Amino acid sequence: MKCIHLFIASSVVEFENERRELGDYIRMLNDIYIEKDIYFKLTMCEDLSGALEKNGKQEFYNSKIREADYFYVIFGKNAGEYTLQEFDVAEEQFKKAGAPRIYTYFQKLSDDEISDGVKSFMQRLDRELGHYYSVFDHLDSIKLNILLEFARNPELNSLVNFEDGQVSVNGDTVLSLKNIPVYAKNTNLQEALKEIGELDFEF
Numbered sequence: 001m002k003c004i005h006l007f008i009a010s011s012v013v014e015f016e017n018e019r020r021e022l023g024d025y026i027r028m029l030n031d032i033y034i035e036k037d038i039y040f041k042l043t044m045c046e047d048l049s050g051a052l053e054k055n056g057k058q059e060f061y062n063s064k065i066r067e068a069d070y071f072y073v074i075f076g077k078n079a080g081e082y083t084l085q086e087f088d089v090a091e092e093q094f095k096k097a098g099a100p101r102i103y104t105y106f107q108k109l110s111d112d113e114i115s116d117g118v119k120s121f122m123q124r125l126d127r128e129l130g131h132y133y134s135v136f137d138h139l140d141s142i143k144l145n146i147l148l149e150f151a152r153n154p155e156l157n158s159l160v161n162f163e164d165g166q167v168s169v170n171g172d173t174v175l176s177l178k179n180i181p182v183y184a185k186n187t188n189l190q191e192a193l194k195e196i197g198e199l200d201f202e203f
Helices: 016-036 057-067 081-097 116-129 139-152 187-202
Strands: 002-010 038-043 070-075 101-107 134-136 160-163 166-169 172-176
Touching: 002 016, 002 057, 002 081, 016 038, 016 139, 016 172, 057 081, 070 081, 070 139, 081 101, 081 116, 101 116, 101 139, 134 139, 139 160, 139 166, 139 172
Parallel strands: 002 038, 002 070, 070 101, 101 134
Antiparallel strands: 160 166, 166 172
């Protein structure tokens, strides 16, 4: 069986519920991919032991980042010291070994809600690293991005389909598009769907 290591980094308090939801999502995907002998090993702060570590807890987290194939980092109002350090560890490891693949997400907020630390980090990504980050309204956008990146990986042999506002992987429905802006806010598409619904009702 092939084991794919995933690491999710974020502010511990700010995104506690989001990490829990993403954890449940990855476990659901495991039920699908296990049939292809693929298992996603997810690491986030909730999954690690609270026991004392010889070199400190953060270094233990960093070692897990270095083992990861995919590294996801989520920012909201604040950019915590440890979250930034975890990004640096992932970046350094990527430069050395070509992994982990790094994905950076910023919650869509008004300018006055975002701390100077977050703004500074966004500028660093733009100007120094040339790293393309994503802005999300809803966590489903991150879930969809995870699926699409898996589909781009030939080792995972993923078949992702879009039909009737639902996303399926290898035939199993895993996500609704109702919270994805490009789908939900597409006026022409929504009008067409409404018309189809009315025609179905009349039929």
